[in-house]
Amino acid sequence: MAKYRKLGRTSNQRKAMLRGLTTALINNGKIVTTEMRAKEVRKIAEGLIALAVKEKDNFETVTVKAKVAKKDADGKRVKEEKDGKKVTVYEEVEKQIKKDKPSRLHARKQMLRVLYDVTEVPAAGKGRKKNTKKVDLPAKLFDEIAPKYAGRNGGYTRIVKIGQRKGDAAMEVLLELV
Known part of the structure; x- marks a missing residue:
């Protein structure tokens, strides 16, 4: 049995796509994607959240x-x-x-290896370029997400089937943090 799905992409394209989807999931809390992609992103995201829960108070x-x-x-x-x-x-x-502490710093660096940098842009048109700010996703994982899941042993994400996509009839799902 394979350890991962290839998703019809070369390895560097697949890794970039999964990193992007994982970053979007952590930043927004939910994403809409195909079922196979969601199952792959779920593995990565749950690993990151488990790491954050383990090191949240360190x-x-x-x-x-x-x-x-x-x-x-x-x-x-x-x-x-x-x-x-x-x-x-x-x-x-x-x-x-x-x-x-050293173990939390190592966990932060492992998270940064997977997550892309996110820049938050204000919705208002005036001053959009000047008022942008970087979002610290590892800090968000440690401070906001990990305390919610401190008492849980895994199962941090949920996949809800939406239906088939119109163009290619691929099963679309909503992947969200529980």
Whole structure:
């Protein structure tokens, strides 16, 4: 018996397609695709979620001092003149950050090997290019998804059959996080 489905693609095309579908599933919570693709994506996604559940509490909180530019009421940087040049004024701030322990860091890197980078673009037309931000999918897995499934032993996804696709009559399904 085969370990995976070839899905009519070469290996690099197949891996890219499965990475894209897995990224979309983790980012959006559900995707619509064919039944065979969904079964392959399910294997990958459940592995990532199991990894996140295992390592979700494996970090320590550290206080760090950081230099941050001082800003005025409009949100612009405050500048003062020194030796005839305008120089930005900085202030020291203490921040709490999560520092991954080695096993969680390894899990994060394994997740990044599978997941693509996601950029969130606002729906409004004005300032779309300027207001884009990167989504940290491993952090989403650790902080949002893993706590939901902490008491579960597998079975993190559900496949619901929708019906046949009009063009080629392939069975379409909805793959969602439970």
